[in-house]
Amino acid sequence: MTTATRTAPTTGRRRKQLFRRPGRTLAEITTVLVAAVVAFPLYWMLLTAFKPRGQIQSTDPRPWTLSPTLENFRRVFTVNDFGRYFLNSLLVAGVVVVVSLVVSFLAAVALTRFRFRGRTVLLVMILTAQMVPVEALTIPLFFLMRSVGEVAPWFGLNHLGSLVLVHLAFSLPFAIWMLRGFVAAVPAELEEAATLDGASRFRFTWQVLFPLVAPGLVAMSVLSFIHAWNDFLFAKTFIISATENQTLPLAVLVFFKPTGNDWGAIMAGSTLMTIPVLVFFVLVQRHLVSGIAGAVKE
């Protein structure tokens, strides 16, 4: 199969390179076009958020506007108390990130740096836990939160604590699995050196290991933040009557009305909901890509 059909490999290669030039230009044009198509919905969302009402409710939509306005954003903040919902979403996602950071790091350290009986069983359980479709647990969780609310109202139905609890639990299996790879990559010699230098295991864990797995922690934080921030199902199920405790995804849907959707407000709300995640994502994208690739290669 690999007989020398090509007598002069060098000329063949040169010819290939010559041909590659126009091929690459074509590929680059395609890439830019695809990027534009992929980014277009986001552009359209942003544009609509700044368009005056007359240009939105028009049967002749234009891909630009000459009279940008903040009236949509104003409506979102006054008609619906968006500032409050924004803070609610931020609070839930923020607490989930901080707590899951510490909890999953500790668990990952225990599962990689220590040997004890039942370790493999625990690892398999964490792997399986990632496959559990958490959405299927909505019904039992609804009743669980109802009972929790009788003991600790803050973590019960209609309170943000219930959302923190579920998102914490859902982000942990993947976070632990992901961090495990990063912790394992830190050589054991480092720990021995630190111990010889007189560092306690506690100090080693927090002052040496923790900073060294920073890329993994960043990637993990972004993923749990997004998970909690984007959630729609549990917010819809748990926050039933206490509208002051709603989060952003539900607040946006208020502007869908049977009498006609207020697209300007919907797009303004969606923009406000998207921007923090987008900024977060782009800021840490390098860490994110290497973090995910690192975890995935495990």
Added chain:
Amino acid sequence: MTAQSTLTPQRDGAPEPSGGSVRPRRAHRGQARTAALYLTPAGIVLVSVMAYPLYQLVQLSLYEYGQAQASGGAPLEFLGLGNYTQLLGDPRFWMVLLNTCGFAAVCVAGSLAVGITLAVLASRVRQLPRALLFLAALGAWATPAVAGSTVWLFLFDQDFGLVNEVLTGIGLTGMEGFSWTYDRFVAFALVAGEVIWCSFPFVMVTMYAGIKAIPEEMVEAASLDGASTWRTARSVLLPMLRPLLVIATIQSIIWDFKIFTQIYVMTDGGGVAGQNLVLNVYAYQEAFAGSNYGLGSAIGVVMTALLLLITVIYLRVQRGTGENA
């Protein structure tokens, strides 16, 4: 903190191999104790908010559990597999199941095809176009499901949507006032479009990292040996990318099989007369709109079982072909 993270571990590590691998017994016991301490917080959360509800889900699915039982007004009635027989005898359930599988299959195939194609494309262009593509993809990836759904709905809006205007503009006058959510398959296609848009970036980023990790000499050697591009892709690149491909596929299956938000928002809770219901939305509607918590739980159990089954089968098949190749 950031300064420390850039340290190369090798430089700091004292050259002492095999030093700590054999530890005295007492240290071992101490290790187990510390490990237990470190694992406790995660354990408490996972057991109480995941394992216990999972057990409860199965439990609930075996009972008649409606509004009366939920409010404590009526005693629980054990049905055994009653909810399941009711479910399996209901043609609506089979339609929803078919919807779910078909929809998930289209979404998985779509995100894999788009993601892999673009990863290959990205590996062949210079940095600027690649950065643009990655930025756009990250944007789509980062967009919250609700925001993505609303934007797509607006783009495809019957009266004010850009898509209908453009299609009418290029001569398809039939598209004027066309509703993208009225027909069952068109509505599913629209939602699938949104789902693929926001889930292909994960596949792309993963596969791109995989392609980059393949040493250039390997591809060069193959082409020097006279292998065609297709042959190189199939016999050199694919086997090396297989582990990543498996992960991307399983991850996509898991995500797309349990889509809730996009279907709920874009088809307004399951479409005209429930034509766009998928298992997850169906379970939600049965439980929280119809107060049939027992039946809803049974749907949840079926979904969990199916998902596990699909994953196991996929892994089996993958391993099988891996051995044959």
